[in-house]
Each structure stands twice: as C-alpha cells, then as structure tokens.
Amino acid sequence: MRCWLIKSEPDVFGFADLRRRGREPWNGVRNYQARNFLRDMREGDLCLFYxxxxxxxxxxxxxxxxxxxxxxxxxxxxQSPYFDPRSNPAQPRWSMVDIEPLVAFPALVSLDTLRALPEWQTSALTRKGSRLSVLPVSSDQFWAALDAAGLSLDDLNAGPEPRLQA
DNA sequence: GCCAACGTTGGC
DNA sequence: GCCAACGTTGGC
Incomplete structure (x- = not known):
C-alpha cells in the first residue's frame, strides 16, 4: 500500500465536503506529473487530504x-472549466480516482508543523515553489503526519468516517 | 528545439 | 492582493 498527498482548496471542496459526500471523484487534475501519480494509485492507498x-x-x-x-x-x-478540447474519448488525456474519507484529524496539521518534521524536509510539499497537487508520501512521512495529529494506526483501522449530514 | 509570453498555483 | 515559481503554448 502506498501513501499520497492530495491538495484541495477548502473553499471549493474541503475534507468536510468529502465527509458529506461519502465518496468523490477526484477530477480536475490537469498536470501530467500529478496525473501520472493518480494513475499509480491503487485501491486502498491512503491519501493525506491537504x-x-x-x-x-x-x-x-x-x-x-x-x-x-x-x-x-x-x-x-x-461547460466545465476543466474541459480540454485537445482530449478525445478514444484516448482520454486526463484521469481521476474516487476517494472516500477515512479519518478526520482532530485538528489541522499545518504546513508549518510539517515543515518542522525531519521526515518532511525532502518532500515536494515543503519545497519552495512546488505546485504539484498530487504527490507521493513515504510511510515515514505519513506516520509522522498522523502522529502530529495525535492519531495512531488504531484510528485508521477503526474504519470509515461516519457520514456527515448534508 | 529554443525561448518569450502567458496563465496558474499557492504561500504570504 | 502580491508575486515567485513553475508549466504550457506557440512562433520561429
């Protein structure tokens, strides 16, 4: 199982929205490197929702x-802002995966907090100027983030988040 | 294949 | 709102 980090603007679609929806297609990624990472994802992979x-x-x-x-x-x-006139259905250029909420952090683990963690020094996330919206995360980085949130493996094994009311 | 112009991302 | 960094586009 691999770990990833995916970015979203909470004003547009935040983790609470994912909890309300229960499941969501992760569409609109229009960067080749990020797309390739999406294509590398496997069912059951974990994503830090940034x-x-x-x-x-x-x-x-x-x-x-x-x-x-x-x-x-x-x-x-x-009609979509993500419309790509140069793509065609026979050979789609862009991909998406579906995701579901697993665990809400009790409190946000801020970028500043991540930057302070030794595990995150080498990440594209903390590298100045990096704009990648989907990136791989090492298991060390994943667990360091979870630990910073005050959570453990047990919290992950507890299963999917209860659905929030829409 | 080069590179200037442009648009976007995203922290601050 | 600013702007640095980056990716893409398209003329040549």
Missing amino acids: HSNARPPGVAGVARVCREAYPDDLQFDP
Whole structure:
C-alpha cells in the first residue's frame, strides 16, 4: 500500500465536503506529473487530504482510494472549466480516482508543523515553489503526519468516517 | 528545439 | 492582493 498527498482548496471542496459526500471523484487534475501519480494509485492507498489556499494550509484528514484511475469526464464537457478540447474519448488525456474519507484529524496539521518534521524536509510539499497537487508520501512521512495529529494506526483501522449530514 | 509570453498555483 | 515559481503554448 502506498501513501499520497492530495491538495484541495477548502473553499471549493474541503475534507468536510468529502465527509458529506461519502465518496468523490477526484477530477480536475490537469498536470501530467500529478496525473501520472493518480494513475499509480491503487485501491486502498491512503491519501493525506491537504487544504491549500487556506489559512493556515495543512492536512485535514486521511482519505482512501476506492476506485483506481479512469477517465475524468470533465475533460469532455465544454461547460466545465476543466474541459480540454485537445482530449478525445478514444484516448482520454486526463484521469481521476474516487476517494472516500477515512479519518478526520482532530485538528489541522499545518504546513508549518510539517515543515518542522525531519521526515518532511525532502518532500515536494515543503519545497519552495512546488505546485504539484498530487504527490507521493513515504510511510515515514505519513506516520509522522498522523502522529502530529495525535492519531495512531488504531484510528485508521477503526474504519470509515461516519457520514456527515448534508 | 529554443525561448518569450502567458496563465496558474499557492504561500504570504 | 502580491508575486515567485513553475508549466504550457506557440512562433520561429
């Protein structure tokens, strides 16, 4: 099982939204490196759900991949901001996975907190100027983030988050 | 294949 | 709102 970090702007779609939805297609990724990482994801992989463009930015919880990569339908929708006129259904350019919420962090683990952890020194997340929205995370980094949230393996094994009311 | 112009990301 | 860093586009 691999670990990942995925970014989302909470004003647009935050971890609480994922808890309300129960499950969500992770669409709109339009960067080749990030897309390739999406395609590497396997069912059951864990994702740190990161809030970008937030004050403060940081990890809000853990999600789990519940469907592996398939074509992102928004690339074919002319009404969508994610429409890509150069893609075609025979050879879709962009992919998405489905994710579900697993554990909400009791409190956000901020970017500042991650930066202070030795495990995170080498991450693309903490590297200045890096804008990658999907990136691999080592198991050391994953557990360090979970520990910073005050959580343990037991909390992950407790199973999916109860669905929030919409 | 180079590279200038442009658009976007995302922390601050 | 600013702007540094980065990716993409397209003329040549």
